[in-house]
Amino acid sequence: MRPFRALLDRPVSATILVVAMLAVTAFAVSHYPRSIVAFMLFQASILLLYFARMPAWLKALLTAAALGGLMPILGSINAYYMEIAIQVGIFVALALGLNIVVGLAGLLDLGYVAFFAVGAYSWGIFGSPQANQIFGGSFFPLSPAWFFLFLLVGVGVTAGAGILLGLPVLRLHGDYLAIVTLGFGEVIRVLANNLDKPINFTNGPKGITPISRPPIFFDPLLKAVGIDASPNVIYPLYLYFLVLLIVGVTVLVNRRLEDSHIGRAWEAIREDQTAAQAMGVPLVRMKLMAFACGASFAGAVGVLFSAKQIFINPESFTFMESIGVLAMVILGGMGSIPGAILGATVVTVLNLQVLKGLSLWINDLRNQGVEIFGYSLANLPTQFEPAKYERMVFGLILVLMMIFRPQGILPARRRVRELAEAPPPTEVV
Amino acid sequence: MSALLEVRGVTKRFGGLTALNAVDFDLEEGHIASIIGPNGAGKTTFFNVFTGIYLPDEGAVIFRGAPVLGRRPDQITALGICRTFQNIRLFGNMTAIENVLVGMHARVPLAFWDVLSRNPRWRREERGLWERGAEVLGVVGLREKANELARNLPYGEQRRLELARALASQPALLLLDEPTAGMTQGEARSMMALLRRLVGERGLSVLLIEHNMRVVMEVSDRVTVLDYGEKIAEGQPVEVQRNPRVIEAYLGRKRWAPGAGTGAAHA
Numbered sequence: 001m002r003p004f005r006a007l008l009d010r011p012v013s014a015t016i017l018v019v020a021m022l023a024v025t026a027f028a029v030s031h032y033p034r035s036i037v038a039f040m041l042f043q044a045s046i047l048l049l050y051f052a053r054m055p056a057w058l059k060a061l062l063t064a065a066a067l068g069g070l071m072p073i074l075g076s077i078n079a080y081y082m083e084i085a086i087q088v089g090i091f092v093a094l095a096l097g098l099n100i101v102v103g104l105a106g107l108l109d110l111g112y113v114a115f116f117a118v119g120a121y122s123w124g125i126f127g128s129p130q131a132n133q134i135f136g137g138s139f140f141p142l143s144p145a146w147f148f149l150f151l152l153v154g155v156g157v158t159a160g161a162g163i164l165l166g167l168p169v170l171r172l173h174g175d176y177l178a179i180v181t182l183g184f185g186e187v188i189r190v191l192a193n194n195l196d197k198p199i200n201f202t203n204g205p206k207g208i209t210p211i212s213r214p215p216i217f218f219d220p221l222l223k224a225v226g227i228d229a230s231p232n233v234i235y236p237l238y239l240y241f242l243v244l245l246i247v248g249v250t251v252l253v254n255r256r257l258e259d260s261h262i263g264r265a266w267e268a269i270r271e272d273q274t275a276a277q278a279m280g281v282p283l284v285r286m287k288l289m290a291f292a293c294g295a296s297f298a299g300a301v302g303v304l305f306s307a308k309q310i311f312i313n314p315e316s317f318t319f320m321e322s323i324g325v326l327a328m329v330i331l332g333g334m335g336s337i338p339g340a341i342l343g344a345t346v347v348t349v350l351n352l353q354v355l356k357g358l359s360l361w362i363n364d365l366r367n368q369g370v371e372i373f374g375y376s377l378a379n380l381p382t383q384f385e386p387a388k389y390e391r392m393v394f395g396l397i398l399v400l401m402m403i404f405r406p407q408g409i410l411p412a413r414r415r416v417r418e419l420a421e422a423p424p425p426t427e428v429v
Numbered sequence: 430m431s432a433l434l435e436v437r438g439v440t441k442r443f444g445g446l447t448a449l450n451a452v453d454f455d456l457e458e459g460h461i462a463s464i465i466g467p468n469g470a471g472k473t474t475f476f477n478v479f480t481g482i483y484l485p486d487e488g489a490v491i492f493r494g495a496p497v498l499g500r501r502p503d504q505i506t507a508l509g510i511c512r513t514f515q516n517i518r519l520f521g522n523m524t525a526i527e528n529v530l531v532g533m534h535a536r537v538p539l540a541f542w543d544v545l546s547r548n549p550r551w552r553r554e555e556r557g558l559w560e561r562g563a564e565v566l567g568v569v570g571l572r573e574k575a576n577e578l579a580r581n582l583p584y585g586e587q588r589r590l591e592l593a594r595a596l597a598s599q600p601a602l603l604l605l606d607e608p609t610a611g612m613t614q615g616e617a618r619s620m621m622a623l624l625r626r627l628v629g630e631r632g633l634s635v636l637l638i639e640h641n642m643r644v645v646m647e648v649s650d651r652v653t654v655l656d657y658g659e660k661i662a663e664g665q666p667v668e669v670q671r672n673p674r675v676i677e678a679y680l681g682r683k684r685w686a687p688g689a690g691t692g693a694a695h696a
Contacts, residue, residue: 265531274482278506279511280532
């Protein structure tokens with residue numbers, strides 16, 4: 001591990017290593033599109049890129065090339081990878097939003113998925129014929145172009161919902177706050193489930209469909225270049241880039257907030273709210289701001305989720321989802337942006353790929369009648385499929401993490417600043 | 430001349446217990462005043478009243494002509510009163526300089542949009558914040574520890590960091606709750622020298638709660654003695670030191686000579 005680390009610490013060797021890893025793994029994926037191992041190695045090489053020490057511009061360039069170039073290409077070879085990438089993106093944005101509330105401000109929110117639902121339903125209702133049930137007539141669905149406006153509407157509405165949740169719980173903290181947010185999450189889900197009477201807002205458990213997708217406004221451009229792809233090919237890529245854009249904005253906003261007087265005030269509240277207030281931090285304002293900011297990311301990504309799925313129903317917004325996102329934040333490292341990103345990726349990939357892949361593999365072995373120590377796997381009952389133990393494995397990983405690395409995979413690191421030399425203050429770089 | 434801080438008839442009851450009973454108190458600008466008294470005398474309650482943590486049942490607190498009571502703690506800090514805590518309450522997982530920067534929160538004129546857009550205004554302000562933060566750390570001699578986590582600092586330095594954090598809010602009145610508790614005589618003396626310098630250079634006024642009598646007598650312009658929530662004496666350190674009621678509050682009456690104690694108290 002140590003020579004490897006040393007390799008990553010020198011810019012030249014690190015660049016060569018990372019580029020080679022990316023190239024080899026991408027090549028491997030393109031040649032073995034069904035190999036989960038190859039795809040995971042590709043993901044690992046992106047992680048390697050994060051750890052490599054190299055000039056910031058080069059890192060940005062390589063990241064853009066990997067996520068904006070290689071990933072879509074691999075995704076068009078195996079469409080399932082694109083789906084995974086989009087889901088990872090959605091959960092990364094969710095984890096980053098929750099990271100503000102839980103990681104920075106220390107307000108334990110167990111109902112975070114409610115905001116995701118609010119965002120999803122805001123486009124789901126108006127981007128489908130569902131709104132006609134409320135207003136009558138046949139004006140809806142809105143034209144797909146409204147989708148982009150609704151990304152902003154989603155942000156606004158969920159920020160409002162965040163404040164709405166924040167107001168009654170301002171006086172609470174710790175366990176009490178957690179319980180109230182849990183209740184809030186359930187309230188939103190139950191509302192979605194039951195608001196089909198007397199006025200049909202949400203269509204109840206049957207869910208809403210079909211929800212418009214964003215318009216392919218660049219279609220003429222594609223035709224001009226001579227690409228005539230069917231929407232089925234374009235949409236996964238299109239949604240992927242939209243997710244990428246949202247994640248990019250989320251990361252940017254997160255970083256700017258974190259590294260400012262607002263972020264410091266949030267952390268101060270997390271550390272000791274009485275002292276924070278005594279030092280001049282307005283508790284109410286800052287807490288509401290944390291709730292609103294965290295919620296708004298979920299709103300934007302919720303709008304996108306509904307467009308991606310075409311169909312939404314309350315089942316997508318259960319308590320388990322809230323816990324899942326919280327687990328991502330904790331697993332990655334509370335209050336850490338890279339941690340939240342990695343946590344979301346690891347958990348999503350684990351659920352979608354690793355455990356399912358293991359099941360497939362064991363199935364293969366069973367079908368081939370492979371024997372281990374004289375025991376034929378053909379006799380292995382189907383109950384032993386790893387996919388059936390998804391939650392158990394996930395839970396085990398959480399338990400082990402909390403025992404051996406409670407601070408998370410990539411814990412928040414304090415920024416070390418070079419201060420100007422002692423007075424008279426002079427600029428020293 | 431009106432005082433910087435005027436406290437009139439402040440009473441605070443906790444159920445049946447009267448923690449403060451009609452306390453009057455004045456603090457002149459540029460003075461160091463101390464509040465002393467036995468444990469449970471109501472000193473910290475007194476502090477909590479004019480930092481907005483408790484609302485008293487009766488009375489008024491005027492700071493620079495503005496009423497203090499009914500304001501939130503952060504508003505009172507913005508007004509120019511800032512405090513430290515008896516049991517150090519730093520933001521442990523933040524660095525020393527970040528602790529100081531939080532102390533400046535009330536003086537940051539930036540809006541949400543400035544932070545999101547990182548416009549020139551933000552850049553300028555943020556750079557100014559860090560420079561002033563480093564300067565304040567320099568005042569308490571912690572400049573070299575700027576990037577250390579607050580919880581990793583030794584005890585004496587934590588006390589000084591708490592002072593720096595309070596100073597960062599640019600208060601006119603500094604409230605220090607036992608600033609030398611747990612310090613050695615040497616540390617306590619350098620702390621007091623620092624306080625005197627701050628008062629001299631920055632025109633700060635300081636109100637102390639302190640148990641260390643040597644410190645109190647050395648540094649204070651005026652001393653106020655609380656006992657069972659009542660002000661029993663006030664004046665210059667030497668006067669207070671000789672006041673029989675004070676001696677009685679601290680040492681108790683002579684039990685073996687009934688009557689003598691009461692007589693002495695009114696002498």
